[in-house]
Amino acid sequence: MDKTLVVTNDFPPRPGGIQAFLHNMALRLDPSGIVVYASTWKRGQEGAEATARFDAEQPFPVVRDRTTMLLPTPRVTRRAADLLREHGCTSVWFGAAAPLGLMAPALRRAGARRLVGTTHGHEAGWAQLPASRQLLRRIGEGTDTLTYLGEYTRSRIASALTDEAAARMVQLPPGVDEKTFHPGSGGDEVRARLGLADRPVVVCVSRLVPRKGQDTLILAMPRILAAVPDAVLLIVGGGPYEDDLRKLAAETGVAGAVRFTGAVPWEELPAHYGAGDVFAMPCRTRRGGLDVEGLGIVYLEASATGLPVVAGDSGGAPDAVLEGETGYVVKGGSPAQAADRIVTLLRDPELRARMGARGRQWVEEKWRWDLLAERLKELL
Numbered sequence: 001m002d003k004t005l006v007v008t009n010d011f012p013p014r015p016g017g018i019q020a021f022l023h024n025m026a027l028r029l030d031p032s033g034i035v036v037y038a039s040t041w042k043r044g045q046e047g048a049e050a051t052a053r054f055d056a057e058q059p060f061p062v063v064r065d066r067t068t069m070l071l072p073t074p075r076v077t078r079r080a081a082d083l084l085r086e087h088g089c090t091s092v093w094f095g096a097a098a099p100l101g102l103m104a105p106a107l108r109r110a111g112a113r114r115l116v117g118t119t120h121g122h123e124a125g126w127a128q129l130p131a132s133r134q135l136l137r138r139i140g141e142g143t144d145t146l147t148y149l150g151e152y153t154r155s156r157i158a159s160a161l162t163d164e165a166a167a168r169m170v171q172l173p174p175g176v177d178e179k180t181f182h183p184g185s186g187g188d189e190v191r192a193r194l195g196l197a198d199r200p201v202v203v204c205v206s207r208l209v210p211r212k213g214q215d216t217l218i219l220a221m222p223r224i225l226a227a228v229p230d231a232v233l234l235i236v237g238g239g240p241y242e243d244d245l246r247k248l249a250a251e252t253g254v255a256g257a258v259r260f261t262g263a264v265p266w267e268e269l270p271a272h273y274g275a276g277d278v279f280a281m282p283c284r285t286r287r288g289g290l291d292v293e294g295l296g297i298v299y300l301e302a303s304a305t306g307l308p309v310v311a312g313d314s315g316g317a318p319d320a321v322l323e324g325e326t327g328y329v330v331k332g333g334s335p336a337q338a339a340d341r342i343v344t345l346l347r348d349p350e351l352r353a354r355m356g357a358r359g360r361q362w363v364e365e366k367w368r369w370d371l372l373a374e375r376l377k378e379l380l
């Protein structure tokens, strides 16, 4: 592998799936073989300090741009080209192909020999509109390889590319750390802390945004409670939709059966999955296809923990479930469908155990970071 400049707007400590994807992959590359050029997390002292603390712990150098949103402006392109030369990098990995991949021709002129852009759900959204389709096409022509998460995102993105660029696409999905997420990951302690004892728990772990469908779960609760009266919905994660979700729980009359933990530290995440009997996130596509799920690492983290999953049918989310084997896919935005599948699972411990065990096995076979990082190394 040549020395690689990783150019990314999305990198921890900012939370989220793309950030986790990039960080996990970066940690599996030779630390002396990469340099990360990323945005700063948040404005102000607090953001700068959290960013500096995080960067100091990394085994590879992280160069932060002063901006909180890294875009392919002339200034950022010049800086990336300078970093490429200064560190002797010969390959470039764009953490999210759009829009930063627009810098590809300039970085090739600056000496890059291999340019790889990773696509996520958001590039599939770009493929929906005429102006952004044109930009995706340019990104496809400027890079050597665009990676994709699964069949859904591949087909959407490929439709915006030249046939030749589409043929160069390679699958690179995110993985799961199967040693961090495993059955028996300390859920009892979380249950005790939240006063859940042995109540049946439906857990959802995600950022709180409308697409993820925590609202659908709240609306499903009356139907779930009618069948399983002591069930609890445990909503793990933080985000801008929290106030609306709390209001919705009160209006629906289920506030007593819904617990919000807010965002939890990374070390506590496995135990929060472990506190659930069923994992559910019935995500839905919004804004005419622009706001769409790319895959959904959370389903895989839940499977690794040994939980059955109930997923929504948005974008590539069904790629993260083996229908009827590791869980079920329901229509996003349908409280009735979500409730029916959740009730089936809550009532049947054997089915839960069987699906959980199959999910764990599937993650070990197909979704381990170590396996997937090998694929990235070959591309770079």
Ligand SMILES: Nc1nc2c(ncn2[C@@H]2O[C@H](COP(=O)(O)OP(=O)(O)O[C@H]3O[C@H](CO)[C@@H](O)[C@H](O)[C@@H]3O)[C@@H](O)[C@H]2O)c(=O)[nH]1
Pocket (backbone or CB within 6 Å): 015, 016, 017, 018, 020, 021, 119, 120, 121, 122, 149, 174, 205, 206, 207, 236, 237, 238, 262, 263, 264, 265, 266, 267, 269, 292, 293, 294, 295, 296, 297, 298, 299, 301
């Ligand atoms: N520590 C912590 N982590 C959290 C919390 N809430 C969510 N996460 C973590 O944030 C990640 C969420 O990832 P995704 O489910 O993949 O969702 P996303 O942020 O919308 O990511 C987008 O890009 C991914 C990678 O391409 C796609 O898989 C996904 O579908 C989507 O398009 C998971 O690793 C999850 O554990 C929290 O409160 N605390």
